[in-house]
Amino acid sequence: MLTVKEYTKRLDDALTFLNDVELQNEYIEDFPQFMTDYARERHAMGEVDTWPNATGEFGRTPTNPILVNETWGEITYLSRLVTTDDGQRMIFHRLGSGAGALDIFELVSEGGLHLAQDA
Numbered sequence: 001m002l003t004v005k006e007y008t009k010r011l012d013d014a015l016t017f018l019n020d021v022e023l024q025n026e027y028i029e030d031f032p033q034f035m036t037d038y039a040r041e042r043h044a045m046g047e048v049d050t051w052p053n054a055t056g057e058f059g060r061t062p063t064n065p066i067l068v069n070e071t072w073g074e075i076t077y078l079s080r081l082v083t084t085d086d087g088q089r090m091i092f093h094r095l096g097s098g099a100g101a102l103d104i105f106e107l108v109s110e111g112g113l114h115l116a117q118d119a
Helices: 004-018 021-025 033-045 070-079
Strands: 090-097 103-109 114-118
Touching (some): 004 021, 021 070, 070 090, 070 103
Antiparallel strands (some): 090 103, 103 114
């Protein structure tokens, strides 16, 4: 059983990991091969918001996805979203995968308004 201090340290370490892209990239070699190729490509691009030659509406089409750093990047990004009108936090769940490393999520406001089903 963990002590409160040990538990708090683990949570702090996890939060640090989720918020530090460079720390996440240190673990690229531990990814499965298909993820390693994608992660290396993303890492080589540096800090960018869109793929080169992306087309379509940003974040709403498979040809112009929101770029994040693997699963932890998805969780970190989606957990920070709020509605623009009243600042409600978003509830999200993964609906499945698209082409390659593309994941599809459904987002709903805390008030229950279905806002998006985007790639």
